[in-house]
Amino acid sequence: xxxxxxxxxxxxxASLTAGLGHLFARPEPREVFADLVEGLLSDPGRxxxxxxxxxxxxxxxxxxxxxxxEASWDADALLAEVQDYIAAELGDAQATLVLDDxxxxxxxxxxxxxxxxxxxx
Numbered sequence: 752x753x754x755x756x757x758x759x760x761x762x763x764x765a766s767l768t769a770g771l772g773h774l775f776a777r778p779e780p781r782e783v784f785a786d787l788v789e790g791l792l793s794d795p796g797r798x799x800x801x802x803x804x805x806x807x808x809x810x811x812x813x814x815x816x817x818x819x820x821e822a823s824w825d826a827d828a829l830l831a832e833v834q835d836y837i838a839a840e841l842g843d844a845q846a847t848l849v850l851d852d853x854x855x856x857x858x859x860x861x862x863x864x865x866x867x868x869x870x871x872x
Contacts, residue, residue: 764789771832776823783818790815 768785775781790803800812809815841848 764792767836771829774824774828774832779814780818780822780824783814783822784824787815787818 765785768781768788771784772781775784786807786809787803790806791798793803793806800815804810804812804815807815837848
């Protein structure tokens with residue numbers, strides 16, 4: 752993906768996670784939720800409590816672990832809001848969204864997710 756495609760994503764992600772803050776009963780989970788989402792979307796290959804805590808500036812993974820295990824929030828409400836956001840921001844009757852976390856570079860013309868523009872085989 753070209754750098755111009757990701758410019759502004761940090762601001763958009765911060766806006767999205769802030770807009771979902773009402774789903775959490777307390778301010779602490781709101782902050783950790785944003786840290787967790789950023790960590791999950793970040794580059795480090797190995798994602799666990801320690802790596803995501805370090806990326807967020809936390810001394811230990813305790814805040815992230817506590818959020819995942821004890822925080823009060825409604826996963827179904829979060830899913831519904833994220834689906835609405837995706838439909839509004841990326842929705843197109845002719846589009847297909849493919850999420851692929853295999854981290855394998857796609858080549859050829861028959862692989863799902865391969866861009867045909869500017870491709871040479």
